[in-house]
Amino acid sequence: MMPRYQNALFLYNGNAGSDNIEQKLAETLPILSQEIKQLTILQTKSVEEAKEACEKFSKIVELIIILGGDGTLHECINSISQLDSRPVIGILPGGTSNDFSRMLDIPQNLEQAARTIINGREGPVDIGKLGEEFFLNFWGIGLVTETSSNIDENQKNRFGVLSYFISALKTVNQAAPFSFQMKIDGKEIEGEAIMILVMNGCFIGTRQVPIESIKPNDGLLDVLIVKNSNLTLFKELMVVDQPWAEDERFQELAYTRGERIDIKTNPVQDIDTDGEIKRTTPEVIEVLPNHLTFLHAE
Numbered sequence: 448m449m450p451r452y453q454n455a456l457f458l459y460n461g462n463a464g465s466d467n468i469e470q471k472l473a474e475t476l477p478i479l480s481q482e483i484k485q486l487t488i489l490q491t492k493s494v495e496e497a498k499e500a501c502e503k504f505s506k507i508v509e510l511i512i513i514l515g516g517d518g519t520l521h522e523c524i525n526s527i528s529q530l531d532s533r534p535v536i537g538i539l540p541g542g543t544s545n546d547f548s549r550m551l552d553i554p555q556n557l558e559q560a561a562r563t564i565i566n567g568r569e570g571p572v573d574i575g576k577l578g579e580e581f582f583l584n585f586w587g588i589g590l591v592t593e594t595s596s597n598i599d600e601n602q603k604n605r606f607g608v609l610s611y612f613i614s615a616l617k618t619v620n621q622a623a624p625f626s627f628q629m630k631i632d633g634k635e636i637e638g639e640a641i642m643i644l645v646m647n648g649c650f651i652g653t654r655q656v657p658i659e660s661i662k663p664n665d666g667l668l669d670v671l672i673v674k675n676s677n678l679t680l681f682k683e684l685m686v687v688d689q690p691w692a693e694d695e696r697f698q699e700l701a702y703t704r705g706e707r708i709d710i711k712t713n714p715v716q717d718i719d720t721d722g723e724i725k726r727t728t729p730e731v732i733e734v735l736p737n738h739l740t741f742l743h744a745e
Contacts, residue, residue: 450483452484455512458514460515474561475539502527525581533738538551563745572738580720589643630710634703646658671701
């Protein structure tokens with residue numbers, strides 16, 4: 448039988464989570480090589496190197512396989528999304544949360560993930576656009592940004608995903624409300640909030656946001672506003688095991704969807720995009736429908 452792909456790039460971050468990298472490679476490369484005729488393996492040591500590699504290899508390979516966490520994935524899709532010719536993307540979850548891989552039902556066990564990539568189906572995925580930058584999983588302001596900022600790196604190394612919850616619980620009692628004005632596809636919304644999320648995926652810090660209608664390929668971004676009146680829901684959101692089913696539990700939330708979101712805040716808010724904090728409000732967010740192709744679980 449012919450290999451499924453003729454040419455592919457296997458890219459991994461030599462800095463982030465580089466412990467046990469030999470084991471990670473041993474678990475994945477033999478499986479992947481069975482269905483890829485020519486597999487180029489590249490270790491990157493910086494964000495710039497990863498982005499340059501994605502841009503260079505996108506012209507000559509059918510598939511880019513990314514072994515890394517959400518941060519590595521975020522940088523890679525920012526490079527690939529700007530190109531006219533965009534290869535298929537496969538994710539091997541190698542970070543702390545691996546949120547978007549969960550959205551695509553990729554197993555968190557690397558050997559199983561590699562088999563899923565080889566046997567999975569190709570499917571279109573929307574992305575969010577912010578000027579010349581892009582996000583894959585979520586855009587957030589307020590509590591989610593404060594939680595990311597408060598994570599202690601030593602704690603993250605010791606406790607992994609648990610560090611996000613420790614940080615969130617430290618943050619939640621001191622959450623500062625902010626006022627916002629939003630225009631979503633021309634419809635204006637304003638009020639006060641402690642957090643606003645614009646989502647393409649439904650996992651943040653490994654936990655599933657309890658809205659079943661979130662799909663990464665429906666041409667819409669999902670907007671979740673957590674109001675100032677009660678912090679209980681955010682605490683529940685960070686520890687709940689299953690998505691919430693009862694609509695009445697959403698009394699402290701506002702939820703809508705749209706293709707274009709204009710947002711202003713007072714005071715100015717730091718913005719978290721896929722776990723990276725680089726921008727501040729105001730912001731204009733647009734969806735690019737079916738812009739990238741990912742390998743999904745069957």
